[in-house]
Amino acid sequence: xxxxxxxxxxxxxxxxxxxxxxxxxxxxxxxxxxxxxxxxxxxxxxxxxxxxxxxxxxxxxxxxxxxxxxx
Amino acid sequence: xxxxxxxxxxxxxxxxxxxxxxxxxxxxxxxxxxxxxxxxxxxxxxxxxxxxxxxxxxxxxxxxxxxxxxxxxxxxxxxxxxxxxxxxxxxxxxxxxxxxxxxxxxxxxxxxxxxxxxxxxxxxxxxxxxxxxxxxxxxxxxxxxxxxxxxxxxxxxxxxxxxxxxxxxxxxxxxxxxxxxxxxxxxxxxxxxxxxxxxxxxxxxxxxxxxxxxxxxxxxxxxxxxxxxxxxxxxxxxxxxxxxxxxxxxxxxxx
Numbered sequence: 266x267x268x269x270x271x272x273x274x275x276x277x278x279x280x281x282x283x284x285x286x287x288x289x290x291x292x293x294x295x296x297x298x299x300x301x302x303x304x305x306x307x308x309x310x311x312x313x314x315x316x317x318x319x320x321x322x323x324x325x326x327x328x329x330x331x332x333x334x335x336x
Numbered sequence: 337x338x339x340x341x342x343x344x345x346x347x348x349x350x351x352x353x354x355x356x357x358x359x360x361x362x363x364x365x366x367x368x369x370x371x372x373x374x375x376x377x378x379x380x381x382x383x384x385x386x387x388x389x390x391x392x393x394x395x396x397x398x399x400x401x402x403x404x405x406x407x408x409x410x411x412x413x414x415x416x417x418x419x420x421x422x423x424x425x426x427x428x429x430x431x432x433x434x435x436x437x438x439x440x441x442x443x444x445x446x447x448x449x450x451x452x453x454x455x456x457x458x459x460x461x462x463x464x465x466x467x468x469x470x471x472x473x474x475x476x477x478x479x480x481x482x483x484x485x486x487x488x489x490x491x492x493x494x495x496x497x498x499x500x501x502x503x504x505x506x507x508x509x510x511x512x513x514x515x516x517x518x519x520x521x522x523x524x525x526x527x528x529x530x531x532x533x534x535x536x537x538x539x540x541x542x543x544x545x546x547x548x549x550x551x552x553x554x555x556x557x558x559x560x561x562x563x564x565x566x567x568x569x570x571x572x573x574x575x576x577x578x579x580x581x582x583x584x585x586x587x588x589x590x591x
Contacts (some may be wrong), residue, residue, distance in 0.1 A: 283420060286414070295543045307545035311517055311536050312557060315416065320377050327572055334579040336555050 283322035290314020338489035345496030350478035351551070353504040356472035360465050361511055362527040365518070367461035369399030370513035374457065383473040394481070401472060401542050407467040408538030414464065415531025423565050427572035464531070466519065471538070525565070533557040 290310055299306030356376075364372035386394055424430040476497065483494035518526075537554045540547060546555035 280355070280417075280420065283416065284413070287416065291409075291539060291543075294540065296543060297543045298543045304544055304546035305548070307543055308540055308547045308553070311540050311545065312560065315532060315536055315557070315561065317422060319416065319423070320568070321565065323423060323427075323429075323568055327575060329586075330429055331468075331575065331579065334352060334582075 293326035338492040341487040341489040341492040342496035343481045345493040349476045349497040349500035352472040354474040356468045356525045359468045371458040371461035372465045375462040376469045379466045379469035404538045405542030407471045408535045411531045412535030419528030427569040529561045
């Protein structure tokens with residue numbers, strides 16, 4: 266558990282957007298599957314969560330780079 | 337000797353070990369074979385001790401669900417971090433530099449911060465290969481115990497598992513050399529995709545989600561990530577091209 270927390274901490278420092286979006290997606294998937302009893306929807310949430318988390322993180326990097334270049 | 341029990345056990349064990357082998361090979365090629373193998377061997381020793389000491393009641397003692405959640409989260413966090421960096425490098429948002437030098441620097445940094453031991457053991461490689469071998473090994477053991485108990489032929493089930501283990505180890509030895517020829521950044525990209533797909537799958541299993549086509553979902557998760565990466569890299573390159581041209585024109589003007 267300590268290892269996971271330190272990894273998560275490293276990821277938060279590396280890119281907080283990626284880690285937070287991913288954890289939100291995983292939490293939604295867990296609730297949908299375990300509480301809402303919709304296991305297939307839970308799988309879809311994880312699947313989309315990966316893509317959305319990466320997209321938000323990379324898009325932010327691109328915007329920052331373009332803004333810097335424009336100055 | 338029951339051939340059905342032996343074959344079923346062989347197939348079940350082979351599938352689990354091939355999954356573990358892909359990660360061990362990838363981590364070994366990127367972070368070094370010594371580190372990758374030490375994690376794998378440590379997990380095998382612990383699993384063997386558990387089987388010898390506890391035996392068949394092992395299935396009731398270990399809650400595989402929690403192992404899947406912990407290992408899945410660990411793999412997913414590491415994998416997605418690597419994948420993101422690889423996409424940024426391919427697209428030009430981050431410079432592609434000498435990976436060997438970068439790895440050396442990272443190891444030195446980790447040793448200074450106590451993240452890697454003084455003997456130079458890469459904890460990332462150790463933990464990754466240890467946890468994958470532990471999880472897949474446990475699943476393989478549960479398969480063998482289930483087949484052995486249900487068919488009342490434990491000997492045949494164990495024989496099938498041993499043959500599968502030898503076959504997978506031989507495949508690993510044969511595949512080791514060609515892997516070294518793949519460029520470092522490409523390997524990191526592939527490992528990132530693999531760890532992310534495997535991690536997402538296991539954490540989903542831990543949350544009791546229903547993956548369409550079960551284990552095959554690892555493959556379509558990987559394909560989706562591959563397609564996404566390709567589209568994103570193309571898009572970023574086209575967005576950065578005018579900026580790069582403008583910068584080179586400015587430099588030329590200054591000269």
